[in-house]
Amino acid sequence: MSQIKVAINGFGTIGKRVADAVDAQEDMTVIGVTKTGPSFGCELAVKKGFPLFCTSDEKESINKFKEEGYECKGGISDLLNLCDVVVDCSPGKLGKSNLEKYKSAEVKYIFQGGEKHELTGLSYTSSANHLENLNASGTRVVSCNTTGLSRTLVPLYELCGSLKVECTMIRRSADPGDSSKGPINAIKPVLKVPSHHGPDVMTIKPEIEINSLAVAVPTTIMHVHSIVADLPEDHGLSTDSILNIWKNTPRVIIMNGVKDKISTTAEVMEMARDIGRKWGDLHEIFVWEDGVKLVNNRLYYFQAIHQESDVIPENIDCIRALMGTESDWKKSVKKTDLAISKYYNID
Template sequence: QGGEKHSLTGRSYTSSANHAENLNVEGTRVVSCNTTGLSRTLVPLYEHCGSLKVECTMIRRAADPGDSGKGPINAIKPVLKVPSHHGPDVMTVKPEIEINSLAVAVPTTIMHAHAIIADLPAGHGLTTESILDMWRETPRVIIMHGAANRITTTAEVMEMARDIGRKWGDLHEIFVWEDGVSLQGDRLYYFQAIHQESDVIPENVDCIRALMGTESDWQTSVAKTDAAIADYYNL
C-alpha cells in the first residue's frame, strides 16, 4: 500500500471507486493516504457528472509524528517529479477521472491538505450546496464550517478528533472545510485535510473483504467496517 507501485499487482483499490473490480482477485494495492482522500470526494462527483477534469496540489506533512529524523524542518520542499504520483494513482482506481497533481512537503507532522480545482461538464446541475449535501451523504467524509466552528487549521482538526473521543487523535474520515468550497460556473474549488496515519486503515479492511469475496457491495462493507470502528471507540 502507499508507496507500492500499481505494477506490483496490476490492480489498485479504494472502497468507493472499485470494490467490485477487486472481488476474489489474488492481490491488489491499497493506494496512499492522499490518493484515498482524493478518491473519497472526487468519485461521487464523477458518478454524478459522468466526467471530471481535476488539477490539485498536495500540501504534504514532512513526516509522521514519530519520524523525528525526517524533514524538512525549516523549508518548503516541492516534489519536482511532475505530476506527482497522487493524480495518476487516482486513475488506477477510476481511470475516467482526468487528473494531474503537484505536491510540496511542509514542516508539519499532523495532516496533509489538498487544494483542488475540478472542472465539471456543462449541464451538471450542481450548486455549491448540493455538492456539500452529496459529500455529507458520502461515507468517511466530514463537512464542517471552519470559521463557525473555529476549525480553520489542521491543528484544530486534530483537536476536534481528540475532542470527539478518537484514540491517538485518529480521524479516518476526510475533512472538508464547508466555507472553502465554491462552485463558480462549471469550476469547483475546495480544500480538504487528510489524517495520513488513519484514513487508509478502514480501506484495508474493506479490501480484505473484496479479496476474500465475503462482501460484494462496497457500501455494505464500509458500513460494517465503520460500525466496528465506532464500537472500538465506544461511540
C-alpha cells in the same frame, strides 16, 4: 461463519492500526503480526494479545525476541501457513520480495500505497472499485493522498460523468513518530512534475482526468489538498448540492471553518482527538464547508487528510473484497465503521 484469518506483515504506523481495526470486526481475526526484531512496538502486540512473529525465517533473528523476553511464535513462513490473507504493512519498496513469499504460500495479499500499482496490477479504494477487487488474489490499497482524493472525487464523477482535476498536495513532511525526515524550516516543492499523487487516482478510477503538484511543509499532523475540478458544462449542480453529496458520502466530514472555529489542521486534529479513536486518528476526510465554491463549471475546494489513518478502514473493506464475503462496498463500509465505533465506545 468462520472468521477470516488475517496476518499483518509489519507492525509499524499502518500495521498496528490495521491490526486494531481487524480486531474490532466480528468477521475477521488477527492471526499474527510481525516485527524485524524486539523493539517498543512488541509491547503493544503483547498487550493486545496479537501473536508475534518475525519478518524473517532466520533462527538467529527469531531467537533475538526470546533474548529480550518476548514470545516469538516463528518466522514469516510460519505465519503465512496460518492465514487466509496477509496485509503487507512493511516500509514501501519491499513489495517484490514479499510478494514472492505470499504467492508461494498461496495466501491472498494486500499491499499499501508505498508500493507501485504495477506490483499487483490492481489497486483499491472502497468507494471506487470494490467490485473489481472481489475475489482477486491480491491488490494494493492506495496511499493516504489517493484515498483522500477518491473519497470526494468519485461521488462527484459518478454524478457528472466526467471530471478534469488539478490539485496541489500540501504534504506534511513526516509522520509524528518519524524523526528522520524534513524539512523543519522550509517549503520543499516536489520538482518531479506533475507529482505521482493525482495520477494515482486513475489506478482506481481511470475515467477521472487528474494531475497534481506537491510541496512538503514543516508540519507532521495532516496533509491539505487544494483542488480545482472542472465539471461538464451541463452539470446542473450548485455549491450547496455538491456539499450535500459529500455530507451523504461515507468517511467525509464537512465543517465550517468560521462558524465551527475549525479553520486549521490543528483544530481538525483536536476535534479528531475528541472523537476518541486510538492515536487521535481521523479516518474521515475533512472538507471545509466555507472553502468550497462552484464558479460556472469550475469547483474549488480544500480538504485535509490524516495520513496515518484514512487508509485503515479501507484495508478492512479490502479484506472483505478479496475474500469475497461482501460485494456491496456501502454495506462493508457500514460494517467496518460501526465495529470500530463500538470498539472505541464512540456514540
